[in-house]
Amino acid sequence: MAPATEWALMGLSVSLIVIMIVIAYLRTKKPAFKENTGIAKVLEEKWYIDELYDNVIVKPLNGLSKGLDKYAERNGIDGAVNGVGRLINWGSSRMRLLQNGQVGTYIFAMVVGIVFLFAIGLLIVG
Numbered sequence: 187m188a189p190a191t192e193w194a195l196m197g198l199s200v201s202l203i204v205i206m207i208v209i210a211y212l213r214t215k216k217p218a219f220k221e222n223t224g225i226a227k228v229l230e231e232k233w234y235i236d237e238l239y240d241n242v243i244v245k246p247l248n249g250l251s252k253g254l255d256k257y258a259e260r261n262g263i264d265g266a267v268n269g270v271g272r273l274i275n276w277g278s279s280r281m282r283l284l285q286n287g288q289v290g291t292y293i294f295a296m297v298v299g300i301v302f303l304f305a306i307g308l309l310i311v312g
Contacts, residue, residue, distance in 0.1 A: 222230050231237075284295075 221227075228234065
């Protein structure tokens, strides 16, 4: 093919592309449809199922979860866990006072415990 023919075909292609771009821009510049009303609007919004689900299921469950978090989780569960920790801390501070480093006191406490267990055993058995 001659170079003039190639240039002419390229020019024609570019011109057609530019014309199509202008036509597409002019067609999409203004809305191609009008706003739906009535049953068409209901169908367009999928029967408002998402809004119904959000109002009936999601929002009440979010409120319930916030309430459970505030009262059951923080006051109930966390309170119980922290209470056990405080009880152990209190008990260990009291038990610390019993450990004084005197072996004779430990042996005396062990003998008193053994006698106490024998006494309970005799009451149960006999």
